[in-house]
Amino acid sequence: MRRLLELPRRLRRADGSPFPQKRPARLARRHCTILVLALTSSALAGEPAGLATTRSDLSAKDQARVTAVTRPTTDFSRPEPFELMQGGAGTSRKDVGRDAFSQSSANITFEEEGTFKLGNALFRKNWVSSPSSTQASDGLGPLFNERACQNCHLKDGRGRPPQGDTGTTSMFLRLARDATSAEEKSAIANRDLPNFPDPTYGTQLQEVAVPGLRGEGRMRVDYRERQVTLADGTALSLRKPIYSVTDLAYGPLDPRTTLSPRLTPPMIGLGLIEQIAPADILAHADPEDLDGDGISGKPNIVRDALSGEPTLGRFGWKAQTATIRQQAADAFAGDIGISTPEESKHWGDCTTAQAKCLAMPNGVQARLGPVEAPPPVMDLVTFYSQNLAVPARRDLAAPDVLAGKKLFYEIGCVSCHTPKFVTRRDAPDKAQAFQLIWPYSDFLLHDMGPDLADGQAVGDATGSEWRTPPLWGIGLTEIVNGNSFFLHDGRARSLTEAILWHGGEAQKARDRFVAANGAERDALVKFLESL
Template structure:
């Protein structure tokens, strides 16, 4: 693999290794906000390590130095171009910029990536069908293929005009309503409770002979914000409802949470950030009084049953890429997997016609519609979609914007750098210095962005800090510039101006800045 190894390992010599790969070790989080004893006490029930065990003291010192936020904005930092480490894609920044495989996987692995890509793009069909390896769709579903939601492996878009909601959906959930249910959440047995009729997700499509559950409806109201220099920005505030409910009303306590599909790049690298490095940024009690109190979402791993760190999803509710893929197969397409073997998908006991529909299980292929080889390949594909290289990172305006990003306090949540674990299942993700610009923690973003839906330890106003790498290629890849969890922001400036709660200080500094500084900060984001 293209990485620097410790003495005694068999790897490329320093003379033959590109400079951006000359790094070993893994990061220590900068500025530990909780004392070691307090953090350990808070996380003891989960059994999560609060310090790194894969680093020597020398490595720890070196990693601490390289991941410390810079104070020099006169030039790019070393290795900054390759924001996805040695796996960074150097291909042209075109519509396929998010669909490239990691540059440091083997030739054999490239074959597995391409097979996974084919399965990711595969359209599933309803049962019974002559294409027995492809049937099992639904019976209720949002789309027929993974790629139809993750458009070009990138960002989804909200329904608008004649554009449907295939890349944005509504999560349906309610809080606990009894002591028993509260105990289930406290024990991490469930994240929340689905609607008794419509389940955990609204599915607007259905196989022949069955009705979809209903359709998302969005209304927008424009509201003007006056910035410090007198310029005015119009923000659109959405409200959500469901049209054409097919099986009666929603439960009165069911909340609607819109979720835009996020980009797929860099997921395998995120999966290999040491939990201790993420947890070191947690400060749930705001002990340093900076008004930033990120906290982890501790969840139960659906595969092992152990408590672990959630790091994927808008509320950090999912611990691994494989579990995320299984959840999407079940909820979005209605396909059963070994991890989630419900062939009826999200059909509930109240939807009897749905439960009576045939499924796509072929006993000769196993007891589920997507057997282990399918999950292996889709997971591998999802783990190895490369992060594109930075662009224009040495221009004066981008460097000035980076300085504004730091000085306005954006890095309090959007942590610039990590280095992945030393021992990873795939060596392509090992020891990589990466630049995701996220702490992967939950933050209260205020009432304007709140969806009112608790997910595990995430409250109705808390969201995981989304990674920013690749955000500047949104228009190139997806032909739009819709941001935030529901796509309400039509530009990066609008996205910043929606920040409330823990993000309000940074938002206010951005709003008070002059136009040149705001433009520079946006140019910096567009270079990621």
């Protein structure tokens, strides 16, 4: 397998002095990819489409073009060709404002724009409890976190942790435990389940309930401040969150249940991510760190709910979901309590231990089909989610942005935050086909060290591993969402704090950031803010 990521051999600081270099990779990614697939499952013979290690959609000429255009730059004196349009031809060039993440892909058709708007209406729709006179909107809960998709994905952007009495609208606690019996371990190995829910409270804590029922409890977050001093003497404070649940309504949690906070991520560019060829993501996998660079990204291989085949997970904080449609179905069921053809859970996340919950009416209407959100609803919400445009870059030619980009490469950030990909030429939607995109993610799992560990395994992801989140749009967080909370639980209150929390495989990059001078660190942040 060709290598898409080959760092320059000799990079220097902004002042010309040499910067510590990571050890160059010595082994071909091809062997790493073959190894990860062999380790993942012995039943993958025949190269399922979702795990293909070669690109069948490209001619030899196209493959050469893709290899050339996705090779990381060594020239930091000016922007790269097409860098402005980080979401390809679908990039939004509209004025930046609070709706910067809510624009449709610029290259969809007029007819598709109508479909996008219908999907947006459903994404913003508030569901109501059953029975209701608005039969097309009932079925909420009985236990839930929010009444509409948009209420969690605020302005299609990033969520925030609870503050005081503001509630947990856009962050929730995932509940799960590891397999214990041989039967459970077999189910995990066979990818039938990613882990096991709490026997009473299910897969996530739901704080709200329909009339006549109590919410499950409330998330509590306590912070402890931690002082950090950088190499130049700059002192900063980081806040370490501690999670617990109060006011449990249905008895105690299982003592084996772990709590994993999950902040809602931005919605932009999802359709483009879905069309990155599996081979191009797997080309970066090196689970045994055979090249000795300290980075051992690995894929989360999941079982596709529709085909039943093992495939590449690429969505969610632990890359536990393969498709946007499945991600939407999981959110309908877990966050709102709405059943879909993909997740026919009319009572959402209610468990057998919650008999009163299961006795509540649901919103299934015979004239609309056997689920509360029938296929047309899922089609529209999925299309909307696939076509939220990535905003154009800003200030990409500014000297400090270019200097920050250089430092981003020098200290090794691109080892996980892969700058660019070219999507599949045979993508089912032309708007996402053969697009050069700049997500700055490899979409693989990486061990981020004990400080960021949640202790919760999800499929192939261990309790200290997280998917590399895309960085495009990160500089607009404050404008769109009115805050600067980052990482999976929003503990970081700035981009600098987010970097300082990096550990594990990212420890060396973090330490190089700490060792840089103030001007260099400011430049790197300026680069991130330009994305």
